[in-house]
Amino acid sequence: MKLTDYFLPVLKESPADAEIASHKLMLRAGMLSQSSSGIYSWLPLGLRVLKKIENIVREEQDAAGVNEILMPTIQPADIWKESGRYDDYGKEMLRIKDRQGREMLFGPTNEEQVTDIFRRTVRSYKELPSLLYHIQWKFRDELRPRFGIMRGREFLMKDAYSFDLDKESSRASYNKFFVSYLKTFERLGLKAIPMAADTGPIGGDMSHEFVIISDTGESDIYFDNRILNLTNIDENIQYNSDLSTIVESYQDLYSVADDKFSEDDFNLKVPEEFRKHTKGIEVGHIFNFATKYSEPMKANVLNSNGKTVPVHMGSYGIGISRLVGAIIESSHDENGIIWPNSVTPFDIGLINLKIKDFDAVKICEKIYLELKDTGIDILYDNKDDSPGAKFSRMDLIGLPIQIICGKNSVKDGTVEIKYRNSGDVKLINISDVVNFIKNK
């Protein structure tokens, strides 16, 4: 993509409305445009990142054997009345009426909707376990939206749902998501800590939040520092094998959010040198809630004895739009964003400092086209701006690798490769650039 063709409204100054780093940087880097409180439009650069994250989450759900579906944003009130949550949910739920006066709502979550799909179609235990997910916009009319996209009213979430015959099998599904979440966050360049959590209004008896450490987080977290050293999930993990050993290795180490925290427990279970208390951002949450919805909504199957039983369910969320902000919170400096390779909007930023020099333009065009041909996402700054403006803009938008072409490129036949995270610069012959980048 050439910058002259790209819609990238960067700002020199932070808008007065923004307070935390990710919010400021997203506005300054031209990723977002606010529509109203807690509701945003995604501009090209932001949308690229959102989609990258969405795709990684999708790939990992698919790898874990979860089926993608797409449920509506607008739901009928009826099913929520059946589950009992129409009255319980409160003002956070945006209630609307259609022209016939039918009660509808903009979905804050989809337990009822997915349970309805399930009960219409599944009759036998032989169909179980059944795992479904979708990636869809949600709306919760938060009392006080804040921190830009991190706590918006409209947000993109991946939510998955499991249906099992009994508690044991349901636990296996839970473990599957537990492990796949660890792997997903790893791929996003984040260290997410699973924390025992309260189940809240959704109910049930087992729940973990996945939290990343950040000063701007909304929750206080307490954990055994050794949880950060547990080994990564194997690339080729078999999701149908017994995952309880992995899950238990995490659960054995103390880690809870403030709602479950107890000073005594903490001191008793964690040696002093490993006790850690910080702020964190919740990026995922998994629940097992047994038959809370299947019973009132009559989501039943026949078991092997021919008896009708309610299915055991769980739900598993990842805040996709929130992750964009969370990643920036954990990866930026005073000059701007520093994207992890896996979610960067472009792999390479090519800067031409000599836009009026025919030879320099020729060199850049060649590098641009050749890299593009190899499938690398490249943003080519071909604008007629001063060098300082180009450097600071490229630093701001945070692409991991910059290729800088200036007077030396024409004179000595070299370009600079600059790494955004370290600031390291190395000179490379123009003829070697494409191979160098390709082999990274």
Place this chain on the structure above:
RNA sequence: CGGGGCGUAGCGCAGUCUGGUAGCGCACCUGGUUUGGGACCAGGGGGUCGCAAGUUCGAAUCUUGCCGCCCCGACCA
């Protein structure tokens, strides 16, 4: 929802106390000179001062009501 703050050009702000022709920086447009860390000179365009009503000869400025946005708290599958 309790407390606090803000709303003046695309963005950041001054002007409001003490009423009297709406300003600054950046951005933008034109011409010229520049070109390795947010260039310079000259010229130029752009504002129902959030909305409404009131007071006044006269309101960005005073009064009342409303709307919007932000921050702290409470809240947050």
